[in-house]
Amino acid sequence: MNGNRFAERTIIVTGAGSGIGRATALRLASEGARIVGVDASRTRLQDLERELGDRVATVDGDLLQQLTADRAIAAARGRIDGLANVAGIMDGFEPTAEIDDATWERVIGVNVTGMMRMTRAVLPAMLAAGRGAIVNVGSEAGQRGSAAGTPYTVSKHAVNGFTKSTAFFYTPRGVRCNAVAPGPVATNIEAAFRSTLAQERLGPVMQATLPPVAQPEALAAAIAWLLSDDASDVSGAIIPVDGGWAAI
Numbered sequence: 387m388n389g390n391r392f393a394e395r396t397i398i399v400t401g402a403g404s405g406i407g408r409a410t411a412l413r414l415a416s417e418g419a420r421i422v423g424v425d426a427s428r429t430r431l432q433d434l435e436r437e438l439g440d441r442v443a444t445v446d447g448d449l450l451q452q453l454t455a456d457r458a459i460a461a462a463r464g465r466i467d468g469l470a471n472v473a474g475i476m477d478g479f480e481p482t483a484e485i486d487d488a489t490w491e492r493v494i495g496v497n498v499t500g501m502m503r504m505t506r507a508v509l510p511a512m513l514a515a516g517r518g519a520i521v522n523v524g525s526e527a528g529q530r531g532s533a534a535g536t537p538y539t540v541s542k543h544a545v546n547g548f549t550k551s552t553a554f555f556y557t558p559r560g561v562r563c564n565a566v567a568p569g570p571v572a573t574n575i576e577a578a579f580r581s582t583l584a585q586e587r588l589g590p591v592m593q594a595t596l597p598p599v600a601q602p603e604a605l606a607a608a609i610a611w612l613l614s615d616d617a618s619d620v621s622g623a624i625i626p627v628d629g630g631w632a633a634i
């Protein structure tokens with residue numbers, strides 16, 4: 387029904403156990419892709435295996451560890467056409483003066499360092515093939531200072547910089563790199579307000595501007611487009627997929 391844009395192609399999807407990553411894995415598989423699904427949750431990956439059968443190889447591991455990226459490359463068995471860096475975590479809406487080191491290190495570690503390690507790991511195969519597509523998942527928090535706490539906001543601005551720099555270096559060698567920036571999406575992501583100041587400052591802004599919550603399939607469709615040859619001339623773009631939030 388969705389066409390066959392990814393026939394014979396292998397695509398690594400991180401965060402494939404839930405939310406946007408899971409919807410992306412299902413969408414790509416429905417268009418013919420073989421998926422390497424990476425997630426920290428073994429249970430969620432087992433559910434994906436039940437859904438996709440032999441169209442998916444799963445890697446259960448923490449993206450904070452280099453070993454997880456190495457295992458994903460091994461599971462791809464020599465062919466990597468695309469990478470969707472979807473896995474990510476929220477902060478507790480901490481403003482700068484209230485940041486604890488553990489939250490900072492974990493949010494930057496998963497959202498930025500994990501994405502870098504996974505991308506660094508796929509590039510040799512893509513460059514050898516002279517082609518490849520990478521899509522990172524940023525956020526509305528990468529467009530403004532009023533959508534999350536400071537750690538998450540910093541991490542998603544970093545996703546944008548990482549996307550542009552990677553596109554700059556590798557587009558001439560056939561590897562495209564783009565990002566989508568979602569608004570609110572109905573997933574399992576945990577986001578609890580742990581700051582009174584954040585409630586006071588962010589509450590009214592969000593109430594006034596927040597668009598309706600999107601379904602993960604809407605993000606999956608945009609990610610699939612960027613990974614496909616339909617986006618063959620798109621690289622270095624940060625595309626809001628946010629119900630118009632970025633236009634406010």
Ligand SMILES: NC(=O)c1ccc[n+]([C@@H]2O[C@H](COP(=O)([O-])OP(=O)(O)OC[C@H]3O[C@@H](n4cnc5c(N)ncnc54)[C@H](O)[C@@H]3O)[C@@H](O)[C@H]2O)c1
Pocket residue numbers: 400401402403404405406407424425426427430447448449450472473474475476496500523524525526567568569570571572573574575576
């Ligand atoms: N849901 C939203 O409203 C929203 C908005 C903007 C951006 N995003 C971004 O979308 C991406 C996907 O989030 P989601 O909403 O689908 O969340 P989700 O929690 O439903 O799914 C994320 C998946 O990533 C996995 N994961 C988290 N940390 C990991 C780690 N260290 N190693 C391996 N796997 C790990 C989790 O186990 C989970 O299955 C994230 O980058 C998030 O920042 C989400």
